[in-house]
Amino acid sequence: MAAALVERIAAVAQRPVRLMEVCGTHTMSLFQHGIRGLLPDTIRLLSGPGCPVCVTPRAEVDAAIALACSDDVTLVTFGDMMGVPGSDTSLAAQRGEGRCIEVVYSPTDALDIARRETGRQVVFFAVGFETTVPSVASTIIDAAEGGVTNFSVLSAHKVIPPALRALLSAGDVRIDGFICPGHVSVIIGSQPYEFIPEQYGVACVITGFEPLDILHSVLLLAEMVSAGDARVEIGYTRVVKPEGNPVAQERMARVFDPTDAEWRGLGWIESSGLAIKDEFEAQDASRRFAPLIAEVKERSAAVSDPPGCICGEVLRGTRGPLDCPHFGRSCTPMAPVGPCMVSSEGTCAAFYRYGGAPDRS
Amino acid sequence: MAGTITLGHGSGGKLSRELIENSFLPRLRSPELARLNDAAAITVSDDNLAVSTDSFVVTPLVFPGSDIGRLAVYGTVNDLAMLTARALCLSAAFIVEEGFAVETLEQIAESMAAASHEVGVPIVAADTKVVERGSADGLFINTTGIGAIQRTPPPSADRAQVGDKIILSGTVADHGIAVLMARNQFPFRADIASDCAPLWRLVETMLSTGAELHALRDPTRGGLATVLNEIAGAANVAITVEEAAVPVAEPVRGACEMLGLDPLYIANEGKLVAVVAPDGADRLVAAMREHERGREARVIGEVTGEHPKGRVTVTTRIGGSRILDLLVGEQLPRIC
Numbered sequence: 001m002a003a004a005l006v007e008r009i010a011a012v013a014q015r016p017v018r019l020m021e022v023c024g025t026h027t028m029s030l031f032q033h034g035i036r037g038l039l040p041d042t043i044r045l046l047s048g049p050g051c052p053v054c055v056t057p058r059a060e061v062d063a064a065i066a067l068a069c070s071d072d073v074t075l076v077t078f079g080d081m082m083g084v085p086g087s088d089t090s091l092a093a094q095r096g097e098g099r100c101i102e103v104v105y106s107p108t109d110a111l112d113i114a115r116r117e118t119g120r121q122v123v124f125f126a127v128g129f130e131t132t133v134p135s136v137a138s139t140i141i142d143a144a145e146g147g148v149t150n151f152s153v154l155s156a157h158k159v160i161p162p163a164l165r166a167l168l169s170a171g172d173v174r175i176d177g178f179i180c181p182g183h184v185s186v187i188i189g190s191q192p193y194e195f196i197p198e199q200y201g202v203a204c205v206i207t208g209f210e211p212l213d214i215l216h217s218v219l220l221l222a223e224m225v226s227a228g229d230a231r232v233e234i235g236y237t238r239v240v241k242p243e244g245n246p247v248a249q250e251r252m253a254r255v256f257d258p259t260d261a262e263w264r265g266l267g268w269i270e271s272s273g274l275a276i277k278d279e280f281e282a283q284d285a286s287r288r289f290a291p292l293i294a295e296v297k298e299r300s301a302a303v304s305d306p307p308g309c310i311c312g313e314v315l316r317g318t319r320g321p322l323d324c325p326h327f328g329r330s331c332t333p334m335a336p337v338g339p340c341m342v343s344s345e346g347t348c349a350a351f352y353r354y355g356g357a358p359d360r361s
Numbered sequence: 362m363a364g365t366i367t368l369g370h371g372s373g374g375k376l377s378r379e380l381i382e383n384s385f386l387p388r389l390r391s392p393e394l395a396r397l398n399d400a401a402a403i404t405v406s407d408d409n410l411a412v413s414t415d416s417f418v419v420t421p422l423v424f425p426g427s428d429i430g431r432l433a434v435y436g437t438v439n440d441l442a443m444l445t446a447r448a449l450c451l452s453a454a455f456i457v458e459e460g461f462a463v464e465t466l467e468q469i470a471e472s473m474a475a476a477s478h479e480v481g482v483p484i485v486a487a488d489t490k491v492v493e494r495g496s497a498d499g500l501f502i503n504t505t506g507i508g509a510i511q512r513t514p515p516p517s518a519d520r521a522q523v524g525d526k527i528i529l530s531g532t533v534a535d536h537g538i539a540v541l542m543a544r545n546q547f548p549f550r551a552d553i554a555s556d557c558a559p560l561w562r563l564v565e566t567m568l569s570t571g572a573e574l575h576a577l578r579d580p581t582r583g584g585l586a587t588v589l590n591e592i593a594g595a596a597n598v599a600i601t602v603e604e605a606a607v608p609v610a611e612p613v614r615g616a617c618e619m620l621g622l623d624p625l626y627i628a629n630e631g632k633l634v635a636v637v638a639p640d641g642a643d644r645l646v647a648a649m650r651e652h653e654r655g656r657e658a659r660v661i662g663e664v665t666g667e668h669p670k671g672r673v674t675v676t677t678r679i680g681g682s683r684i685l686d687l688l689v690g691e692q693l694p695r696i697c
Contacts, residue, residue: 002679034681105547105620211679333689334375344621354683 002038005215010040013222018044018174020167020317022160023181024051024345025209031354033211043218046173046317047350049163050181052128052156053080053343054315055263059300060156061086064125065094066296067154067289074100074117076110077125083342087303107132107139107153114143114151123285127156131183133274134248137255140276140283152285155276158261160184161192162272166263168200173317177203177221179214182236187252189244190232197230208236255280264339265312311338314347321348328352373583374688397591398517399440399578402510409513411446413437414505419697422469422499424543426536426554429502430472432630432697435559436581437506438480442564443577443633444515446508451477452486454503459494466500480559482506511568516636518595520575525664526642527600528635530563530649531657532556532608533585536697537627538616549619551612558631563654570648572641578634581697583688584626588634589662589673590687600673602662602685625675626688628697636664 021027027047030036036045049055065086068075075091082092082103095101100120104110107124114122126136136153143151160181168175180193185206193204203224207217217235224230234240252274261273276284286293305311308326313319321327326337333349336342341349369376386395393401400413417433438448453473457466477484484504514520535556542553560579567574576596580588585607593600609617609624617624631654637645642660649655667674673685 031683032677033679034675034677034683035679036681038679038681105545211677211681215679353686 001212002215005212005219006038006040009043009215009219009222012219012226013040013042014226016042016044017176017222017225018046019177019179019218019221020046020048020173020175021179021207022048022050022164023179023184024054024343025183026050026179026181026207026214027347027350028345029209029211029214031350033214035211035214039218043222046175047314047320047347048167048317049263049266049315051340051343051345051347052132052158053084054311054339054346055158055163055265056081056084056127056156056339057262057264058085058087058303058305059262059297061090062300063293063296064154065089065091066292067123067285068094068099068101070121070289070292072119073121073123074102074113075123075125076102076104076113078105078127079103080344081125081127083336084339085336085342087300107136108142111139111143111148111151114148118150120150121288122151123289124151124153125156126153129158129160129181129184130187130252133157133256134187134245134251137251140255140280141251143283144280149282152283152288153276154285155256155274157256157274158263158272159258159274161188161195162269163263163266164193164196166266166269166272167316168196168202170316175202175317176225177205177230179217179221180204180206182206182208182213182240185234185236185240185244187245187248190234190240190242191244193232197232201230203230204232205235206233206240208238263315265315306337309338311340311348314340321351324348369689372688373581373587376689378687396517396519397595399443400446400506400508402444402515409510409515411441411444411508411510411515412505413440413508414503415440416501416503417697418498418501419540420498421540421543422465424540424555426539427557427630428469428472429500430469431476432557433502433504434473434476434480434482434484435557436630436697437504438482439560439579439630439633441506441508442561443579444508444510445512445564445568445574445577446510446515447561447565448480448482448506448508450483450485450507452488452505453484454488454490456490456492456497456501458497458499459491461499469500476559480561512574516574516577518576518578518592521592521596521598521636521664522575522638523598523664523666524639525575525636526639526660527589527602527662527664528637528642528646528649528658529585529607529661530560530633530635530655531631532610532613533580533629533632534609534613534617534622534624534627536630537584538613538622541620542616547619549616551616553610553612553616556629556631558654560631560633560654563633563649563652566648566652566655567635567645570641570644572645573638574635575638576634576636580629580632580634582628584624584628585634586623586625586673586685587687589685590671592634592636593673594671596664597670599665599667599670600662601665601667602673602675604675605678606659606661608657608659625685630697639663
């Protein structure tokens with residue numbers, strides 16, 4: 001069936017079609033199934049800022065590390081953030097030095113840790129797009145209602161649609177269509193993407209993660225682009241509804257307010273981040289540890305990115321991993337220079353692991 | 362080399378390899394050790410003997426399908442079997458943390474005795490050390506085994522040749538996932554048990570077919586992907602694997618998907634990979650399937666003359682292709 005889809009795509013895409021995916025899981029799926037190699041040359045696949053780990057600014061990583069290095073703090077995080085380089089160290093390196101840093105699969109595990117370690121401040125470093133936010137919101141509500149006073153969340157959450165708008169407005173890379181993130185869309189539905197065809201004439205297909213899902217979406221996008229008929233389509237109809245998940249949306253809105261946020265590589269984007277509301281200020285690590293965080297961020301701002309590192313451009317889709325002087329040489333998963341290499345969903349990590357590294361004998 | 366040992370150094374992937382190559386091999390200066398097979402061939406009088414050692418730091422100590430004791434016996438017996446060595450005897454060394462329950466220690470000893478009896482390999486030497494509370498996590502066990510090699514020269518990773526078929530004896534990732542699930546409270550339940558099992562009888566059956574076995578490995582820490590990379594690297598060849606041919610039990614596949622893990626990298630404790638000259642492949646698979654430990658045996662790939670050498674490539678379910686590289690750092694700590 002895959003072969004049939006590829007044939008149809010080749011038939012439809014007579015001229016170059018530039019499609020951007022903005023979800024780390026899609027980046028990885030494209031490689032894991034070898035889809036890139038199967039598609040015709042007219043389909044150009046770009047990787048955008050779809051990896052929440054990669055777009056977390058260095059200053060926020062430094063803040064988490066500083067908290068982890070505070071004597072009475074246990075820093076809890078998803079595994080992905082462990083290897084990300086901050087300005088001079090990483091959470092993984094600090095754990096090796098004996099700091100209290102724990103990896104969890106779910107934010108509720110972080111709250112359990114707080115309930116157990118009553119003598120310590122437990123801070124959950126919350127990184128992720130809309131997919132992760134509702135469960136973090138629920139955890140914050142549970143902490144507040146359960147009177148757990150030693151638990152707080154350092155929110156580095158971001159939301160996708162404003163980033164898509166920023167990419168399109170910047171105009172430095174031509175995009176004909178977006179392969180829209182499947183799980184984010186389970187939460188937000190299809191409506192938040194409507195501005196993309198309406199204001200920019202770019203097609204959108206909300207896509208699942210199986211190889212046939214992706215191929216089918218590429219076909220739909222190629223057809224829309226060829227017909228000049230840009231709109232938003234749900235390809236992942238198994239789980240995505242146009243209205244999304246109202247319960248999850250309500251949960252998010254109850255705990256978080258949109259805030260301007262810095263995206264690595266894209267700069268500040270209006271209303272693209274999530275800050276914890278006043279009602280839950282007791283669970284907000286950015287307020288509880290405000291002086292320390294401010295001091296750390298000021299120091300981070302004075303540190304420049306490693307010379308030659310083009311993570312920012314990779315995240316915007318203007319250049320690829322193979323264009324980077326560090327890629328595969330001084331920047332490898334074992335010794336990453338930038339976050340795109342160390343994140344399990346980073347574009348550079350995908351290229352390195354699955355197919356593009358130069359001279360790896 | 363970095364100044365401190367990280368968990369990644371124990372994963373069986375690239376960092377482990379670096380530690381071995383930079384810190385151990387140059388100091389130990391042992392040619393047989395440097396071949397990096399699962400056991401070492403030595404000659405004593407007229408017999409060719411194999412020696413293998415392994416330490417077991419799995420947590421939790423007991424998990425569905427097995428426990429640290431049984432694992433410690435089968436693990437070393439299997440490593441010897443990979444050199445076609447019939448295990449003759451084992452030693453066992455215990456490092457116990459102060460405060461560990463004697464009853465638990467005894468249960469584990471019972472389990473080791475039962476395993477040793479089942480495979481007919483006596484534990485002939487042992488040692489026990491106790492360390493202060495906090496200096497070890499419960500119990501660590503090392504076993505060392507000596508075996509009599511049945512085929513000379515024995516299989517070795519560096520003997521894989523272009524055209525060889527690669528055979529896998531059964532489903533992958535059962536052990537690692539069983540341990541992981543026993544360790545953590547996941548919001549899902551699954552009926553997954555470790556595949557921990559002795560492999561000598563299966564190897565004996567394989568030897569009786571007369572098929573020309575070039576390499577035999579058991580894919581423990583680091584999984585199938587690591588073993589294939591080690592073979593490709595040692596023999597300086599390329600390997601291709603059909604993803605659809607690698608059997609993964611449904612519940613294990615589901616757990617891997619939910620946890621974002623790749624079954625090809627997850628430890629197995631009752632499986633083997635055989636690299637065999639092509640004319641023997643079919644009869645080898647047929648013979649393996651007659652044996653209880655090889656019911657799901659099948660050809661999963663082959664050794665090719667492609668470039669670059671040392672590379673392992675996977676043909677995906679939809680006909681695409683991707684590189685299967687060594688892991689960096691640790692995916693799942695302390696699963697064996």
